[in-house]
């Protein structure tokens with residue numbers, strides 16, 4: 290594999306194709322079920338192709354990344370005037386490839402290797418639509434992240450109350466490609482008001498789908514001893530807004546007919 294396939298569907302296993310076609314009752318529309326805002330899917334991307342994707346990312350994007358960093362503000366401790374009144378804003382440290390601006394080095398590199406086309410392909414959004422069970426807008430956001438040793442995202446909920454199109458919730462889909470020297474990294478999320486749930490994101494070709502907002506965080510990536518140099522987790526990320534309640538035919542990505550939609 291010298292470039293990414295033009296359609297995301299070409300990476301899928303038979304199980305992945307069943308999900309795309311609405312024929313997997315366990316995964317299709319799973320995020321419509323009450324209390325189900327997160328799902329981690331495995332065995333969906335072909336294992337060999339997933340390794341090839343990772344190698345392409347390592348080769349094409351590694352030198353184009355920009356650091357994204359929001360540290361813990363010291364005032365969050367030293368500005369406190371009341372016991373137990375601490376508030377933590379969203380903290381993060383990760384490297385990112387912004388794929389929205391055509392002028393960026395990352396975009397040019399991603400375009401050259403076919404990544405932009407694949408993440409813009411119909412089947413990429415159709416997969417998110419099938420798992421989330423919702424009709425999604427045709428214009429979606431794409432991004433690539435790279436977690437190195439110690440990179441993490443602190444607790445946050447991704448709520449966007451100021452955006453008319455997102456205040457009611459939206460869908461994120463992440464494809465993960467970890468290198469062999471990653472020891473572990475976890476996605477911790479809240480259910481029933483507590484951070485009680487935890488899934489490993491140290492996968493090659495794992496897919497996680499989110500119905501945001503809800504509270505979650507990503508633990509620091511830990512490398513196997515002595516292998517920090519080569520420990521990275523690549524994340525390909527699609528952000529999808531719900532289609533408007535009423536939309537013209539063809540203007541939205543619709544889940545397969547077999548997947549129930551909210552009335």
Ligand SMILES: [Fe+2]
Nearest residue numbers: 445446447505
């Ligand atoms: Fe998030």
